[in-house]
Amino acid sequence: xxxxxxxxxxxxxxxxxxxxxxxxxxxxxxxxxxxxxxxxxxxxxxxxxxxxxxxxxxxxxxxxxxxxxxxxxxxxxxxxxxxxxxxxxxxxxxxxxxxxxxxxxxxxxxxxxxxxxxxxxxxxxxxxxxxxxxxxxxxxxxxxxxxxxxxxxxxxxxxxxxxxxxxxxxxxxxxxxxxxxxxxxxxxxxxxxxxxxxxxxxxxxxxxxxxxxxxxxxxxxxxxxxxxxxxxxxxxxxxxxxxxxxxxxxxxxxxxxxxxxxxxxxxxxxxxxxxxxxxxxxxxxxxxxxxxxxxxxxxxxxxxxxxxxxxxxxxxxxxxxxxxxxxxxx
Numbered sequence: 001x002x003x004x005x006x007x008x009x010x011x012x013x014x015x016x017x018x019x020x021x022x023x024x025x026x027x028x029x030x031x032x033x034x035x036x037x038x039x040x041x042x043x044x045x046x047x048x049x050x051x052x053x054x055x056x057x058x059x060x061x062x063x064x065x066x067x068x069x070x071x072x073x074x075x076x077x078x079x080x081x082x083x084x085x086x087x088x089x090x091x092x093x094x095x096x097x098x099x100x101x102x103x104x105x106x107x108x109x110x111x112x113x114x115x116x117x118x119x120x121x122x123x124x125x126x127x128x129x130x131x132x133x134x135x136x137x138x139x140x141x142x143x144x145x146x147x148x149x150x151x152x153x154x155x156x157x158x159x160x161x162x163x164x165x166x167x168x169x170x171x172x173x174x175x176x177x178x179x180x181x182x183x184x185x186x187x188x189x190x191x192x193x194x195x196x197x198x199x200x201x202x203x204x205x206x207x208x209x210x211x212x213x214x215x216x217x218x219x220x221x222x223x224x225x226x227x228x229x230x231x232x233x234x235x236x237x238x239x240x241x242x243x244x245x246x247x248x249x250x251x252x253x254x255x256x257x258x259x260x261x262x263x264x265x266x267x268x269x270x271x272x273x274x275x276x277x278x279x280x281x282x283x284x285x286x287x288x289x290x291x292x293x294x295x296x297x298x299x300x301x302x303x304x305x306x307x308x309x310x311x312x313x314x315x316x317x318x319x320x321x322x323x324x325x326x327x328x329x330x
Contacts, residue, residue: 037329042287046322047076047111047300049257052314054306055085062086062099066106068312072319076111077103078300079148081141083117089140096147103148111298112152112199112230112255113145119165123183124158124176124208126169135183142187146194152255152298153191154230155198157184157218160207176208181218184227191226199230199254202245204238211240212248219252228252232302233286234259234273242281246289253295257302258322275314276301276321283325299326 032039053065060068062085069077079099081087086099103110121134138155145153158180162168171179184198191198200219202209209215219227229252233242238261246253260279261272277283290299299322307314323329 032327037324038284038287038327040287041327042291042325043296044256044287044290044326045075045109045111045296045298046073046319046326047078047109047298048074048315048318049078049114049300049302050080052301052303052306052318054311056082057306059306059311063102063106066103066108068315070106070108072312072315073323074108074315074319076109076298076300078112078114078298078302079110081113081115081117081137081144087113087144089137091144093143093147096144100147100149110148110150111300112150112154113141113148114154114201114230115141117141118156119159119162122159122162122171123156124171124179126171126175131179131183135186138183138187139190142190142194142196142198145196151195151197152199152230153196154201154255155184155187156203156206157181157200158206158208159203161205163205173208180208181221184222188222188224188227192224196226197254198227200227201230201257202232202235204236204240212245215245215249216252228254230255230257232257232259233281234261234302237261237279237281238263238272241285243285243289246286246293246295250293253290253293253297255297256290256295256299258299258325259302273303275303276318276325287325 048069050065054060055062055065066077079087117137121130121137123131123134125131141153158176159171160173160176161170187198202215204210209218215229219229229249231245231249231253236242236245258276260274260276260281262274262279264280301318
């Protein structure tokens with residue numbers, strides 16, 4: 001063993017002096033900083049909807065989107081069914097199975113399947129042809145969800161009004177309710193056989209199922225574990241509090257959309273929704289409500305406007321915001 005030199009002794013003294021000069025962390029400093037992140041960690045899973053990626057305008061392939069979501073730290077990604085993309089009526093079972101394998105190879109779960117097609121082909125339309133086409137597409141979505149290996153299919157059961165479709169003919173509430181119940185009832189046996197949950201989403205802007213009590217009265221009579229709720233925090237945020245819905249719906253919630261909303265100003269369009277944390281949602285209260293009812297599933301950020309420039313920034317920003325909401329930041 002070598003004998004310590006004068007230089008070694010000098011460095012040791014300097015190190016000791018520097019350490020003693022540093023103030024000890026106070027008890028207050030050792031606590032979680034609530035300005036940075038939730039001091040409580042929640043066990044829900046992070047997910048993001050494909051609409052936040054520049055996929056439909058073909059600036060990114062589906063594989064690139066899956067990989068970006070994985071690289072950004074998401075546990076899952078929610079895919080969208082439409083008329084033209086990889087996920088459409090054109091897709092055969094083998095095509096959907098290939099997407100499922102692609103996600104598995106990337107290492108990200110498919111957290112659910114949803115679609116904008118429930119609007120132009122509403123299950124409660126006054127036009128029989130639109131209702132028939134809507135039921136046909138919903139059936140294809142059910143099959144697609146099973147092939148993709150997800151248990152979650154978001155369903156919009158009907159609409160009294162559809163503000164974003166200019167020529168939509170308003171549907172009488174009584175007709176809307178009757179048609180919606182009939183449409184979902186026809187889907188239940190197939191959903192149960194496939195092991196896919198029909199998750200009814202609260203929309204509010206469609207003039208139907210406007211309260212947690214309305215939603216419960218719609219879902220419960222089916223008496224099926226495959227008819228549940230897809231709760232969206234942003235869709236009711238203009239006039240109601242998300243935490244109240246969570247506490248009322250409880251274990252009926254199978255999947256969740258996290259949409260940020262700013263109650264201070266809105267033009268009542270999809271542009272009203274904001275990036276996470278850039279709004280008026282009381283996220284600590286919402287997360288506590290989810291924890292109280294025992295929800296441990298996916299929290300999926302839904303956003304309709306991929307960034308025009310450097311679109312991956314939105315994905316990383318969202319992942320960081322979710323880490324703070326969930327208390328994952330150290």
